[in-house]
Amino acid sequence: MTDPNLPALCSLEDFLKHEYDFIVVGGGTAGLVVAARLTENPNISVGVLEAGPAHINDPLIMTPALYSMTIMNPEYDWGHKTVVQRGLKNKKPLDQSRGKGLGGSSGINYQMYNRGHISDYDAWAALGNPGWDFKSLLPYFKKHENFSDPSLYASKNNIPLETTYDPSFHGTTGPIHTSFSTWRLPQEKEWIEASAKLGKRFGSPKDGWSGDHIGTFHSLSSIDRSGGPGEGTRSYSVTGYLLPNVQRPNLHVLTEALVTKLVLEKDKPAVTGLEFEHGGKKHVVNVKKEVVLSAGVYKTPQILELSGIGNPDVLKKAGVECLVANPRVGENLQDHPATGIGLELIDGQKSLDMLQDPATLEAAQKEYMATRTGPLSSGGSATSFIALADICSKDEISSIQKRILDSIKGQGQEGLLPSAKKLIAEDYASHDDGSIQIVLLPAALNLSDVSSQKSFFAGDLNVKAHGGQGFALASCLARPVSAGSVHISSSDPNQDPDIDPAYLLEDVDAEILARGLQIAMKMAETSPLKELLKGRYWPGPEVDIGTLEGLVEYVKGHTTTEYHPMSSCSMGKQGEGAVDGRLRVWGVKGVRVVDASAIPLQVSGNIQSAVYALAEKGCDLIKEDWGV
Ligand SMILES: Cc1cc2nc3c(=O)[nH]c(=O)nc-3n(C[C@H](O)[C@H](O)[C@H](O)COP(=O)(O)OP(=O)(O)OC[C@H]3O[C@@H](n4cnc5c(N)ncnc54)[C@H](O)[C@@H]3O)c2cc1C
Structure with missing residues (x-):
């Protein structure tokens, strides 16, 4: 039953009743940014399909220091594992945590908020992606950020703040609160x-x-220290991008819905809809304009491959018919x-x-x-x-x-x-x-x-x-030169892909x-x-x-993960990237990738701010391309 306070979180019946201009796959960090920005236009209808639960107001998510209780906990985390790492002496598969549920990994991360260096983003542009250099991205970093000036909460500090800051580099009206923790080691x-x-x-x-x-x-x-009702709690894509917009009649979010593949038009490489599982049953839903894949670094390439979009050899081995050859899908996986x-x-x-x-x-x-x-x-x-x-x-x-x-x-x-x-x-x-x-x-x-x-x-x-x-x-x-891959080895959407960060x-x-x-x-x-x-x-x-x-x-x-895998469907020139500089999947119409998968090269720092900035810019590209 729909919660009257959360009308956008709908039932299956309600979800299937509507027509969608855009369907966002994955209500995680980037996915909820896309849904929020596109539904700013009341004439645009957006559906979000999220595989995990809603977890709204869950104390394990909202209490900043409790993240260790959600990591690899199946209620909150996909609990992936890598394949055995050739570069490591430790021959055990390594745990790979990814958030499952609304908010995705932004709901279980350590909340460290850093941004990387100018040269990191200038490298994205240099790799054939115009408009992704630091100067062009700075407005998007500011757009998502709501920085609370530390003088407002100085009296709460356990130790004095040693760090300086320049407000001109920070946003103060965005959906994601940033602050210095008042209790520091x-x-x-x-x-x-x-x-x-x-x-x-x-x-x-x-x-x-x-x-x-x-x-x-x-x-x-990414913790709220603005003095409002969210004081001292995690600020993430749910609190910043979903809850403030949950009354919009053009936004419909279905949780516990696992997207299994995209539906392509016959004889033409164009996406017309998708298939998903909910309550043990399969459903198909059409899309009028585009599907936006925001299922994260491991699941976004998995969905493309299950749909027949990827490297023909990989698809053949997994028993999936190749409909669109795109050998860069699932390649270039990098982690810190x-x-x-x-x-x-x-x-x-x-x-x-x-x-x-x-x-x-x-x-x-x-x-x-x-x-x-x-x-x-x-x-x-x-x-x-x-x-x-x-x-x-x-x-x-x-x-x-x-x-x-x-x-x-x-x-x-x-x-x-x-x-x-x-x-x-x-x-x-x-x-x-x-x-x-x-x-x-x-x-x-x-x-x-x-x-x-x-x-x-x-x-x-x-x-x-x-x-x-x-x-x-x-x-x-921060900038490894090793890169690996993530690929399906089965056509079963419930089987994890093979994850090889090549540490x-x-x-x-x-x-x-x-x-x-x-x-x-x-x-x-x-x-x-x-x-x-x-x-x-x-x-x-x-x-x-x-x-x-x-x-x-x-x-x-x-050695293990710093939890920053990215780039498994990275943007780049044709033949080098899985998606182009406007995040459109090469070789097929009607599908874009907006999440950490699209980042072309590691940044020196914790990456959530890069994901929020990429998603904000991604929405502007979608709006420009469709004139909405
Ligand atoms: C434990 C941990 C600690 C971290 N610590 C930090 C930190 O301190 N600072 C920092 O900057 N970054 C940190 N990160 C990294 C950062 O949080 C992630 O890089 C970022 O949130 C990824 O965003 P995303 O949108 O790409 O994917 P996600 O936020 O993971 O979203 C993907 C969403 O898609 C859903 N989904 C997947 N498959 C399907 C499907 N088939 N159908 C429907 N839905 C699907 C998932 O359930 C999920 O909700 C951490 C990450 C983790 C996991």
């Missing part, structure tokens, strides 16, 4: 100070969201590989491990309920972006560049495009390139077997055994990640942070971390 201050001592470019940037983010700073979070060290705090210092104590947890719950502050109100923590050129000699950079360029020789369709590799190799010489991201993770997480997210969040057993507290420093590779397939990626760890360790050995630490809880003394070779070996055994 108490050691963030010392981490930022220790980092600044490593060199001029390791201190705080003027504004880490300006397109120049080199240095160490408190991350913004991440590895880490664990640090134990001296007695008396606290991290989020304090919530293991039932009395402290109860007090935190009371504080959150009363004032929306305290540890439970906190999202992802501080971060650092480091240019490889600032930690390597010129000779070392030249050797890294040579290895990247040599790897292009003889390369076919697989892996990152040669043109993209060249751009990354060039950028590695720049002191502005945030090649390495270090993320402060505010608890003593279990880093011994990172293939399982459950064991990762369960915490380090040794630290727990003696009631210790700690945190981890994750080294993340560290190219050795040079493992080396750069290891260099990031070296810097993380230097930070931990520098005052005033080092005085707060008992020492390293992971890796143990048996690991040779004194040499780069030793660290590379460690990295290959202990």
Whole structure:
């Protein structure tokens, strides 16, 4: 039954009653942006089909610090796994979390809000996608953002804010609230100070969201600190783009509806509708103008392939007839590989491990309920972006560049495009390139077997055994040159595709990640942070971390996702991209991709802001193309 307060969330019967100009597949991060912007025009009718549940006002989603309880939890997460990674020594499939339900991954992410560097987006344009450079995208970053000035909530801070910001780079009227967490890991201050001592470019940037983010700073979070009814809760595509528009009569959203394939016109490569499963039955719905695929980085290419759009060899093996040959569908999959060290705090210092104590947890719950502050109100923590050129000699950079360029020789369709590799190799010489991201993770997480997210969040057993507290420093590779693929191996829409992010397939990626760890360790050995630490809880003394070779070996055994897979249907020129620069799928009319799949090349930073910006711009392209 339809909830009178949420009229757009309709029943199956109601959904099938209407005709749609556009159908959006996936009510996730990007999908709800598309639905909201297109229905601004009352003459345009939009249907959204979302495979997961609605989860409206769910406390596990709305309470910022509870994200670890949703990750890989089947109520909220698709719970994918990678294939065994050829580049890693750890031969177990790795957990791959993706949000399932309205809001998609924006409902379960850590809420870290960063933007990447100017050169990241300029590279998108350089790869044959005019209009996607940083200058052209900045209005879309601002359009989705609602930045709350920290002076408004300064009195709620547990530690002073060390980070500067320039309001001119932020939007203040958009649907997605951004703020600095008011509860920050108490050691963030010392981490930022220790980092600044490593060199001029390791201190705080003027504004880490300006397109120049080199240095160490408190991350913004997608958390509402505007003082309104949403105070201290997650701001995501549901709160920002769906709920404010839920009364629109031209918007219809059906949840628990799994789209299984697109319907193409006979003898003509044009999409006319789609098939979906709901309540155990198949249904077909027609579309008047376009289907917009926003099913995310793994499911968008899966739906295209199930519909017969993709690489003919892949489709044949899966038993699907090829209707449109587009060999780039499912290729170019990139993620940020991440590895880490664990640090134990001296007695008396606290991290989020304090919530293991039932009395402290109860007090935190009371504080959150009363004032929306305290540890439970906190999202992802501080971060650092480091240019490889600032930690390597010129000779070392030249050797890294040579290895990247040599790897292009003889390369076919697989892996990152040669043109993209060249751009990354060039950028590695720049002191502005945030090649390495270090993320402060505010608890003593279990880093011994990172293939399982459950064991990762369960915490380090040794630290727990003696009631210790700690945190981890994750080294993340911002611009990997390894790229993999995601493809169906069956025509069954309920069977997961084969997910291969190709972590560290190219050795040079493992080396750069290891260099990031070296810097993380230097930070931990520098005052005033080092005085707060008992020492390293992971890796143990048996690991040779004194040499780069030793660290590379460690990295290959202990790397996982930073949760930023993208580019599996990337935009680019015909033959290089699966979609064109206007996000239209090459070779077929009536279908566009608007989600993280369409991003052509990794950005240096957490990617939700890039997805929101891409979706905002994507809507303008759709409106322009249809004159609506
Ligand atoms: C655990 C985790 C932590 C993260 N942390 C951060 C962070 O701190 N900061 C940051 O910037 N980024 C973070 N990210 C990344 C960021 O959230 C994602 O990149 C982004 O939200 C992806 O948006 P999307 O629109 O491409 O896909 P999604 O938001 O995943 O949306 C896809 C939607 O499509 C639906 N769907 C899929 N298949 C079908 C189908 N066949 N039929 C109907 N519906 C379907 C899904 O259920 C989902 O709702 C994190 C991601 C995860 C998973």
